[in-house]
Amino acid sequence: MADIFDPDSIFKAYHRDLETGQFRPDGIPCQNCKCEDCVWLPYERVVREVRYLVHGRVYYRAILIWRWTCSRCKKTFRHLPPFLEPYKRFITPVISHIAKRVLVEERMPYEQAVLISKSDNRAIIYNRGDGSSLSASTCWRWIQWMATLLEPYLSENPKSATDMTFSKHETNSHCFNRNQAKSEKRHKNLHLARRVLFEVISGFS
Numbered sequence: 001m002a003d004i005f006d007p008d009s010i011f012k013a014y015h016r017d018l019e020t021g022q023f024r025p026d027g028i029p030c031q032n033c034k035c036e037d038c039v040w041l042p043y044e045r046v047v048r049e050v051r052y053l054v055h056g057r058v059y060y061r062a063i064l065i066w067r068w069t070c071s072r073c074k075k076t077f078r079h080l081p082p083f084l085e086p087y088k089r090f091i092t093p094v095i096s097h098i099a100k101r102v103l104v105e106e107r108m109p110y111e112q113a114v115l116i117s118k119s120d121n122r123a124i125i126y127n128r129g130d131g132s133s134l135s136a137s138t139c140w141r142w143i144q145w146m147a148t149l150l151e152p153y154l155s156e157n158p159k160s161a162t163d164m165t166f167s168k169h170e171t172n173s174h175c176f177n178r179n180q181a182k183s184e185k186r187h188k189n190l191h192l193a194r195r196v197l198f199e200v201i202s203g204f205s
Contacts, residue, residue: 007052011061014081018064025079030070039071046078051090053097056116058126058134088145095142096197098134102143103194110136146193 017023029036044067051058063084069076083091101113114134116122123133 007054007059007061010083011063014083015064018066023066023079023081025068025077028079030073030075031077032075033070033073035070035072040068041071043067043069043076049089050084051094053094053124056120056122056124058124060127090142095146098139099142099146099193099197102139103190103197110139113139143193144189146196147189149196150192 014023025040028040030038045064046067047062048065049060049062051060053059063081065081066079067076068079078086080086083093085092085095088095098113101108102110112118112121114124114136116124126132126134
């Protein structure tokens with residue numbers, strides 16, 4: 001497996017922007033009161049452990065994340081770095097890289113997608129000394145999560161549900177094999193996740 005990126009440069013750039021005040025939520029509407037002109041006040045810094053891949057092995061890195069307070073409603077929110085999604089331990093480039101194996105490039109079964117490569121069938125190992133490896137169920141959960149990113153739109157636009165399944169990047173002829181989609185619901189989720197991969201998080205692919 002080729003390395004996703006140089007983790008040191010990405011993390012260092014993020015922490016540099018954090019310390020110099022360049023990484024702020026200015027201009028982002030409050031999720032609670034929806035104000036667009038609110039002033040964000042620093043509340044606290046928390047440490048969060050994230051996971052990334054290097055040479056087919058999962059490593060851990062502690063990063064700082066600021067919590068900010070809305071000047072109007074006084075609610076506090078985390079302002080996550082661009083390479084991290086809410087409640088996800090792995091950074092987004094890793095999620096999209098593994099998901100792409102199932103959804104686009106090779107349409108692998110989940111068990112193969114979490115191996116180092118097609119030519120190297122060793123498992124992706126966590127670097128913590130207990131021999132545990134990245135599981136196929138983790139890969140499937142990532143794909144389910146990607147599909148749910150479209151749920152708010154589909155609930156508000158039920159007539160668009162069928163059209164939303166297929167995007168300009170694919171056609172109805174793009175089929176997933178039985179090892180990937182054993183039910184109609186799973187098949188739909190795979191197509192929705194594929195669209196999200198292209199149109200929502202393609203910048204991390």
